[in-house]
Amino acid sequence: MRLRDENKELAIREKALEMIVKEGFDGLSMQKLAKAAGVSPATIYIYFKDRDDLIMQIFETENARMADITLDGFDPEMHFEEGLRIQWMNRARYCLENPERMHFMEQIRYSPFHERLQGASKSTFIHAMRTWAQHAIARGELVPLPMEVYWSVAFAPLYQLVKFHMSRQGLPGSKKFTLDEPIMNQTLELVIKALTP
Structure with missing residues (x-):
């Protein structure tokens, strides 16, 4: 029996993620x-049963990493505006610091793997989001909406x-775009207006 080598396993995961981003799942x-x-x-095959297992394990690891970064400094008891602001900053940080990983997560979202991985979302993350939204609605800080509508307005x-x-x-036809703090804050204020009573 061969021993597991964490460095080799990490190298395999990183190269697989890189290849998927550049060349797609195929x-x-x-x-x-x-x-x-x-x-x-x-x-x-010491580390992964097959190609699909490798992809699913990469997703589970990345999904957990993204959830942890999104929840950094966040509390489900926070008022809506404060909680949304923290999530925006955290989500932007994750995406801007990890563009390849963000692209991989987008590829999963629009692939047959997504349906198979639906249950892999970190339950503590989902619970925190639901609790926060429910409390914001109960306090009259958030318009009651289907979660898909809420997510589309809040984060898209x-x-x-x-x-x-x-x-x-x-x-098309516009000049170079750079996301800076004033643009992010201006957009966030519009989103907050759209979602609050």
Whole structure:
């Protein structure tokens, strides 16, 4: 029996994530991954059952990392505006500091893996979000909305700004776009107005 080597496992995960971002899920083969990670194909199977298991484990790790960063300094008992502001700053930090990981999470979202991974969302994260939203509604700080509508209004503007920033371009025909604190605060104020009674 071969022993697990954390450094090798991490190298395999990182190379797999990099390959998926560059070439999509179809571009990830165990042979190519082994070569890129500097290991034998057999070594990959010490850590992962198969290609799908590897992808799902990468997602679970990244999903937990993203949840931890999003919840940094956040308390479900916070008032709505303060809690939303902290989440925006944390989510923006995660995306801007981890563009490749953000892209991977987007790819999962729009792939057949997403449905299979629905239950993998960190339950403490989901619980914190629900508790915070329910308390904000009970205090009259948040308009009652279906969660999909709430999420679209609350966070889609932030993610679109991040995408503009990362591409260094705004809309076609506009000049270079940079997401800075004043733009983020201005957008956040509009979102808060839209969501509060």
